Amino acid sequence: MSNYFLAVTYDICVHNDLFEDMNEYPLESAANLVDQVRKFAKQDVAPLVKVFESTSSDFTGELKLYKEFRFKDYECKCAK
Numbered sequence: 001m002s003n004y005f006l007a008v009t010y011d012i013c014v015h016n017d018l019f020e021d022m023n024e025y026p027l028e029s030a031a032n033l034v035d036q037v038r039k040f041a042k043q044d045v046a047p048l049v050k051v052f053e054s055t056s057s058d059f060t061g062e063l064k065l066y067k068e069f070r071f072k073d074y075e076c077k078c079a080k
């Protein structure tokens with residue numbers, strides 16, 4: 001059984017109680033996961049990217065959190 005991966009970018013601002021998912025990116029594989037995820041984070045200026053794992057290629061089944069990545073460079077700047 002093969003697994004499919006979906007990366008989701010999030011916009012977060014603790015000052016405005018914002019925690020919002022932005023875009024979803026299906027991954028071909030989990031190879032070079034960090035590099036793939038970093039690219040999405042940069043593109044969306046997302047401080048958080050979660051990667052979910054699914055057993056169905058269309059992600060209709062249950063999504064399981066596989067890994068999450070945080071990017072300090074893309075955190076909101078409102079407190080600064």
Ligand SMILES: [Zn+2]
Pocket residue numbers: 012013014015016076077078079
């Ligand atoms: Zn903020």
